[in-house]
Amino acid sequence: MNRRELLRNSFLTIGAAAVTLPAGARIFPAGEDAWLALERADWTPVFLNPQQNETLLVLSDAMIPATDTPGAKAALVNRFLDLVLSAEPVASQNEFLESLAWFDTGATERYKAPFVKLTDEEKQDFLNLVAYPHTHPRWGSTETSFAGHEHFSMMKRWIVSAYYSSPVGLKEQGWDGWAARGTFSGCEHQPGEHKAN
């Protein structure tokens, strides 16, 4: 099925269904898009306090910065996570806040300033110290487990989920705004040649 046929089927389907819509069916209204609420100019956090929101904004953009493609800030990662956290169980909320707060604790301990006040170089240095599972010698710890890495991993999971499910993140994965996909061609090598690469 090509895109034109798919589109035609789509209209036919919706047209036919218009007269047979069952009671109780949950229909997403045409154009409904939760992303639009995150984009509002008057957006304010519903779960995080302003300081926590600012820390998350800066941390997320340091973890997933703008490169040749937009980063976490443009993906409104902080705004989406604020919404999700407002609906999370209390235990999950507390885990998140504990990890977020640790970045200020760690930054203050090492650089005598909260995370949002670090220079770009300091943020890079700090994240390098906590981003990997081994105990980084420059941190000075000899423990086998490292709380800093656990907090980093916790925040990274949330931030990655939020970024790669945003419009920016989907485009990063090759989303072009179109739904129809074409045909799955599979391996196109000649028989026996597919392991050549």
Next chain:
Amino acid sequence: MMFQDPLTRSYDAIVVGSGATGGWAAKRLSEAGLNVALLEAGRDVSPREFTEHKPVFELKYRNIAGAGDWRKTRPVQTQCYACTEYNYDWFVNDLENPYSTPPDKPFSWQRIRMVGGRTLCWARQSYRLGDLDFKAASHDGYGQDWPVSYKDMAPFYDIAEEYVGISGAAEANDALPDGHFLPPMKMTCGELHFRESVAKNFGRTVTIGRTAILTEAHNGRSACHYCGTCERGCISYSYFSSPFTTVKDALKTGKCTLLTNAVVANVEMDPATNLATGVTFVDGKTRQTKTIRAKTVILCAQALESTRILLNSSSGSHTAGLGNSSGLLGRGLMDHSTGAGAAGELPQFKNAPDPYSGPHRANGIYVIRYRNTSKATRQPNFIRGYGFQGGAGAVFNFEAEGFGAAYKDAVKTGSYRINLGAFGESLARDENFVSIDPNLKDAWGIPALHISMTHGENERLLHEDAAATAAEMLEAVGAKNIEVRSAVAEPGMAIHELGTARMGDDPKTSVTDSYCQLHDVKNVFAMDGACFVSSACQNPTLTMMAITIRACDHLIDRFKKNEI
């Protein structure tokens, strides 16, 4: 045509449930000229509810774990990968549809109550059973043979496949009969490499998944457009779903009346004739109790729901439920054992991940059973066998280490992964059962089920073997960083509930005959997974459909001979 209240007339057949088997029963019987009432516990479905093309960021919570009310109302249902923020209301509300289990025997019962039932979200894998399965007891002495052979079933598999449209490849493997296939979906490079390696090193067969997804236009439906999210509906009806195929055909005859929100409580009996006269149901909206009459009652409500109705139908001489003179109604519950497998990387393949808007194949590969298929493959410590479902391909590497620009690059570069997951035969054991919980009712006041099931030692040993052989096949293909899983998952997670009203020739050791008719009552039938004698290791829906077609054709003959 004058409108007639469906409750004031008598039908030739009441079909309870509109999913894979109920749809076929309604289609087959109404196309033969019988008057059919098709009762569905849930509401109708509209294609306007389909969300397969809705990008995730348009959802309020993007289906992120833990967030959203749907997880509070559906703590069991959200254990199913297909129950998401997109479509959770297709699945039952667990708070309204309770069941109990022993504290140490959890069972995940994942259900949809809608026209179409679980065909709306099923995984679509469609395999025949063969005599290795139908006559398994003769091979290894465990349990009972089915009262049918592959020769009996083959014509009905043909009918099901030719109507449904199953894409796949013939392999001439004795452990898995071939069928009538639409062109197969393509394999990836890694999958072809794996197929060749497994054949060369182990003599085992890897085939493309046989799936109820069209690869070419078929019976008025369009070929798959490869968006990859079938569980959220399909605007081109390319995967088989009963509302838009069998149920639609049944309604087109003018002989079939569909009643939605009809929650069937029990079968009504006439003690004088020992025949069913109809069913009593609760109107899901008004909560009124109503009765509808028919010459035959056909239960296609899903294995456990059909048995629940029978267990709730005690009357007269049927003191322990209807059709339970053997004492076996509810016994022999099965669900394929899952959990074992292996995954790893195939670094020799450098392909980039398919773009999000590129084609996605909602299908995988299938490793055909190779254990206990002959004397040469007989295992010393377990009986029966398993098949693997899985796939290989490049995926975005969200698990990459680090952060920053390097992390973004690593995600996009991706990794080439291969994964195998076992589906093992679940032995029919009478200590795995369902019964009526005397202290629990659903939101409609209907007594609820108590489900008691564990996977046994055979399943444990079978999965240990599956983990080991999955790992050896991945090693042979050159996989790196192989992760092996051997634990058996909680029962119910395969969503292949089978048994509890098994068929057989002897009324003392079975509940129905080979045409799904209760031994105890000549006009009541259990035409779904309830009648399975053994589970085999193949996905069961195609066999359920073939059993239903066979049973309906036999019933039509009885109507023609005025035996009903």
